[in-house]
Amino acid sequence: MQKLDRRWIYIVVALAIIIPLMIPYDSDNVTTPPTENLYQMIDSFAGREDRAILMSFYHDAATMPELFPMEVAILRHAFERNVKVFTLTWMPAGAPIIEYAINTVKEEFPDIQSGVDYCNFGYKPQPFALVLGMGDNIANTMNTDAEGRKLENLPIMRGINNYSEMNLVVEFSGSVAGATWITYARPKYGLNVAVGVTAVMAADLYPYLQSGQLVGMLSGLKGAAEYEKLVDVFAAYRDPARDYSITHDEDGNRILPGRPFGREILEDESTRKLIRITTQTEAEFTLDQFAAFTAKHPEHIPLLNRLGEVREEKMVIDLDQVTPEIREEMGEALYQELYRLTGDTLYKFKVARIGMNAQSVAHIMIIVFIILGNIGYFIQKARAAKN
Amino acid sequence: MSFELFSNLVGAFFTLCIFSFLYKDNPFYQAAEQMLVGISLGYGLVYTYERVFVPYVYQTIVIKHEFVLIIPALLGMLYLLRFSRKLGWLSRYPIAFSMMGVGMGVPMGIHAAILVQMRQAMVPIETLNLFLIFIGTIAVLLYFFFSKAHTGVYGKFVNVGKWYMMIGFGASFGLTVMARISLLIGRIQFLVNDVFQMIIK
Amino acid sequence: MKKTIPLLIVILGGLIWVAWAFSPHYVLQEVFYNQFYLPWVYAMSSFAMLLGVLSLSMMHSAKIKRKAPKWQYSYFFFASFVITCLAGFIGGTQKGGLFMWMFENVQMPMSATMFSLLAFYMASAAYKAFRARSPEATVLLIAAIVVMLAQVPLGMQISRHLPTFSQWILDVPNLASKRGIMLGVGLGSVATSLKILLGIERSYLGGGD
Numbered sequence: 001m002q003k004l005d006r007r008w009i010y011i012v013v014a015l016a017i018i019i020p021l022m023i024p025y026d027s028d029n030v031t032t033p034p035t036e037n038l039y040q041m042i043d044s045f046a047g048r049e050d051r052a053i054l055m056s057f058y059h060d061a062a063t064m065p066e067l068f069p070m071e072v073a074i075l076r077h078a079f080e081r082n083v084k085v086f087t088l089t090w091m092p093a094g095a096p097i098i099e100y101a102i103n104t105v106k107e108e109f110p111d112i113q114s115g116v117d118y119c120n121f122g123y124k125p126q127p128f129a130l131v132l133g134m135g136d137n138i139a140n141t142m143n144t145d146a147e148g149r150k151l152e153n154l155p156i157m158r159g160i161n162n163y164s165e166m167n168l169v170v171e172f173s174g175s176v177a178g179a180t181w182i183t184y185a186r187p188k189y190g191l192n193v194a195v196g197v198t199a200v201m202a203a204d205l206y207p208y209l210q211s212g213q214l215v216g217m218l219s220g221l222k223g224a225a226e227y228e229k230l231v232d233v234f235a236a237y238r239d240p241a242r243d244y245s246i247t248h249d250e251d252g253n254r255i256l257p258g259r260p261f262g263r264e265i266l267e268d269e270s271t272r273k274l275i276r277i278t279t280q281t282e283a284e285f286t287l288d289q290f291a292a293f294t295a296k297h298p299e300h301i302p303l304l305n306r307l308g309e310v311r312e313e314k315m316v317i318d319l320d321q322v323t324p325e326i327r328e329e330m331g332e333a334l335y336q337e338l339y340r341l342t343g344d345t346l347y348k349f350k351v352a353r354i355g356m357n358a359q360s361v362a363h364i365m366i367i368v369f370i371i372l373g374n375i376g377y378f379i380q381k382a383r384a385a386k387n
Numbered sequence: 388m389s390f391e392l393f394s395n396l397v398g399a400f401f402t403l404c405i406f407s408f409l410y411k412d413n414p415f416y417q418a419a420e421q422m423l424v425g426i427s428l429g430y431g432l433v434y435t436y437e438r439v440f441v442p443y444v445y446q447t448i449v450i451k452h453e454f455v456l457i458i459p460a461l462l463g464m465l466y467l468l469r470f471s472r473k474l475g476w477l478s479r480y481p482i483a484f485s486m487m488g489v490g491m492g493v494p495m496g497i498h499a500a501i502l503v504q505m506r507q508a509m510v511p512i513e514t515l516n517l518f519l520i521f522i523g524t525i526a527v528l529l530y531f532f533f534s535k536a537h538t539g540v541y542g543k544f545v546n547v548g549k550w551y552m553m554i555g556f557g558a559s560f561g562l563t564v565m566a567r568i569s570l571l572i573g574r575i576q577f578l579v580n581d582v583f584q585m586i587i588k
Numbered sequence: 589m590k591k592t593i594p595l596l597i598v599i600l601g602g603l604i605w606v607a608w609a610f611s612p613h614y615v616l617q618e619v620f621y622n623q624f625y626l627p628w629v630y631a632m633s634s635f636a637m638l639l640g641v642l643s644l645s646m647m648h649s650a651k652i653k654r655k656a657p658k659w660q661y662s663y664f665f666f667a668s669f670v671i672t673c674l675a676g677f678i679g680g681t682q683k684g685g686l687f688m689w690m691f692e693n694v695q696m697p698m699s700a701t702m703f704s705l706l707a708f709y710m711a712s713a714a715y716k717a718f719r720a721r722s723p724e725a726t727v728l729l730i731a732a733i734v735v736m737l738a739q740v741p742l743g744m745q746i747s748r749h750l751p752t753f754s755q756w757i758l759d760v761p762n763l764a765s766k767r768g769i770m771l772g773v774g775l776g777s778v779a780t781s782l783k784i785l786l787g788i789e790r791s792y793l794g795g796g797d
Contacts, residue, residue: 061697064700183500360742405702405705421662425667429671437676479590500771557729558758573700
């Protein structure tokens with residue numbers, strides 16, 4: 001048993017990962033305080049002109065499977081809740097990753113514009129100099145963004161001068177994450193630092209979490225899965241009764257979509273529906289919610305009543321039954337609203353959670369290997385002792 | 388066949404070239420490995436030229452006429468003399484210039500890596516967890532202090548540090564397993580979703 | 589003599605940097621840092637890349653000349669390097685060009701795959717090498733198994749308390765041991781930096797005359 005050819009083990013590993021990825025099933029990732037703290041910090045900047053976050057992509061393509069879902073999840077959170085985002089990288093290999101991340105998320109948010117809601121600084125050399133320079137003035141230090149536009153002329157820079165406003169940096173790295181910011185920017189300028197790291201480095205950074213030098217940490221694929229779940233439950237949440245076409249209130253303040261973080265919501269039964277990762281096609285309403293929803297679209301009430309089906313005191317609309325003609329009749333806006341209410345998540349926003357399903361199987365496999373290996377070893381030792 | 392599918396197939400081909408190493412070392416793997424190094428180096432060179440050399444050397448000297456910057460440009464070229472036996476000593480100058488920054492690393496490093504961590508280790512011990520953290524930190528630090536022999540009661544206390552480290556390394560190992568498998572999951576997701584399912588469609 | 593002047597540059601420059609960390613004086617912050625150090629370091633840093641190019645090219649051409657084992661593959665290195673450089677300098681680095689296409693569809697998948705091989709090696713090592721030979725090793729393996737199970741959604745199904753217990757392992761014993769190690773490493777690196785600053789440590793200048 002000890003002399004088993006390695007290549008059989010490799011085949012088992014490959015199958016243990018391919019099969020769960022091809023057959024998705026629902027699972028729940030328990031959120032931990034480091035992730036929740038980061039989510040709450042970013043959410044506190046929601047809708048504010050004078051706050052922004054900086055995402056530093058300090059990695060290359062090799063660590064993308066763990067770090068890319070985190071970056072997409074945070075960008076989605078920021079775009080949903082109107083948080084200003086700046087992105088930069090200290091490595092040339094990171095530049096295409098930033099563009100890939102922004103383009104992946106931007107597809108679902110047609111109103112988000114470069115220079116207004118987000119700004120990509122691109123690849124900037126010499127991190128040390130820039131980290132310190134941004135503490136005084138960001139526009140002077142960085143000069144131009146990745147497309148060559150002068151920063152002072154961009155609308156996003158209105159209200160943002162230095163670290164007092166761009167108050168959180170989230171660094172994504174597979175190795176030394178956050179060290180430059182914690183050592184140089186935080187003591188001098190009081191910048192808040194958070195990291196998204198591969199799980200290898202996560203255990204080593206716990207002292208920084210406890211000392212407050214890091215406000216939050218996303219550790220590996222699990223951290224990404226937890227953050228995706230939080231975005232689905234809070235930032236991407238849509239209330240059937242609310243009219244989301246009203247974006248500003250009477251004073252001109254922005255009304256934000258989604259809802260703020262609340263731990264009791266996470267433990268509530270109703271979130272189970274929101275965090276499912278299998279394809280969802282049914283939008284569920286309580287009867288009061290349905291009445292409020294149809295009141296928003298009075299011209300489509302007959303159509304909605306036709307599509308709706310009462311099940312266990314809830315009104316259910318199954319989008320599978322919406323043919324192209326019905327879709328044209330109801331209009332794209334209503335269809336998109338119904339789609340949001342099904343709680344279905346696009347594949348690209350649940351990559352980490354699907355990956356965690358494969359992780360479950362893989363971890364069981366590794367534990368079985370360790371136990372089998374040890375059993376074989378002890379049996380061999382006992383035999384040798386007998387002889 | 389769409390261009391996107393073709394690009395994904397090229398990516399899948401090179402992915403499988405590297406995976407073929409698991410079965411046996413073979414020419415596909417060797418060739419792919421060398422191509423990886425060549426493209427990475429070429430990419431770094433072109434990007435450095437475009438984003439560092441042109442704006443900070445060429446434009447500042449030729450267009451903005453800041454001729455004093457010819458000196459650091461010449462110093463930078465001295466890096467290349469590293470390989471010359473006679474003039475290799477000249478390459479020490481640009482290295483010395485970059486090592487100057489270590490002066491800043493001393494006070495900032497003491498603050499962030501040592502003082503803040505020490506301060507957090509010396510908080511009032513109000514809960515059992517804080518007590519355990521305090522004992523553990525002291526025991527681990529003493530474990531590496533070899534000027535005093537680890538014997539008797541002192542040795543037993545220092546042994547506690549060893550147990551703490553075993554648990555810490557066990558946790559690191561558990562997380563490392565997750566990290567490694569995540570990387571493989573990423574590749575397989577690419578092969579399954581971006582290639583296999585695109586072909587089926 | 590050939591080592592003295594660089595050494596003096598490091599010592600004097602380092603001391604100015606220490607003063608920079610503590611003093612907000614205009615001469616240090618604006619004149620030294622913004623007007624002298626920053627433009628100079630930007631101008632010098634681009635040439636460091638050429639060092640890497642030269643080093644690898646020399647290694648591979650020596651391999652081809654000596655006909656060392658697997659020398660034919662060095663041609664793949666040169667071919668891919670030259671094609672990438674030509675594509676970048678002539679075609680440009682914008683998205684959609686040959687340069688970025690090669691990077692995104694050849695380099696990025698290969699680089700990611702290199703790292704993913706580790707998962708297979710880890711599984712093989714788990715079976716063949718991770719032995720509970722001593723009580724300490726057993727404790728290590730048990731902690732690892734608890735943390736591994738708690739990370740995945742399955743852990744919640746096994747026991748409601750598993751994620752809490754795993755978080756406790758990460759927050760208390762793991763934190764204590766990592767803090768102890770981090771203090772040791774921090775002290776060591778500060779000591780080395782201080783030795784470099786004071787000119788005691790000279791290995792960065794290289795050997796020879």
